[in-house]
Amino acid sequence: MSHTGRSMIHSFLTAKDLESFCTPDRIVLYTLSFSSCGVRYPLSPFKVNLLHHFKVHFSQLHPLGFMKVVHFELSCVVVSGEPSIPLFCMFYKLIADGD
Template sequence: MSRTGRSSICSVLTAKDLEAFVDAYKIPEHFPPTLPGPDESAECTPDRIVIYTLSFSSCGVCYPLSAFKVDLLRHFGVHFSQLHPLGFMRVVHFELSCVAVFGEPSVPLFCMFYKLISDGDWCTFAK
């Protein structure tokens, strides 16, 4: 994991990129996205969450989140925007592997293989 905190990450998306992202991933209209300013960091507030487009394009995030992903995030008390993209990729890989081998993934089974760790303001799942 990078030791760079989430608060130091600045957006590189243009308004056109954001529009294409919303269309591609079918973000509902009642969640109107906004881009931070050029010198603003992406920070969660009581009325706003942060979404990293990298999580969608390379880690398999799509809405609505599966019941397993929601249960897992609730179990650990984190939002997926707090997870390092590679940590979320582990969740996606685990879920797909379970479905391919025997059916439904479960939080207790996931916890037999992974634990949540924190590094600064990022979280991930370690073996």
């Protein structure tokens, strides 16, 4: 979407409406940026287990990095295999960028 297109999108939510989406134990995500890399909700058990394994939250991943997870999972399904964390770790290495 171009910058011009984004400037045409307006929110009609009040601050109170926005707060109704938030709870103390939840984090709000911008799902539009992740939908472009093939992420669909709810997340598959493999994706959830991978996030738990590496002790990261979904919001800490860059959409392009998460696209590699989606690609790996789909590749396993195509070859009639089951995606697993040990197999994923053979192909990819998670690194932190910054603090």
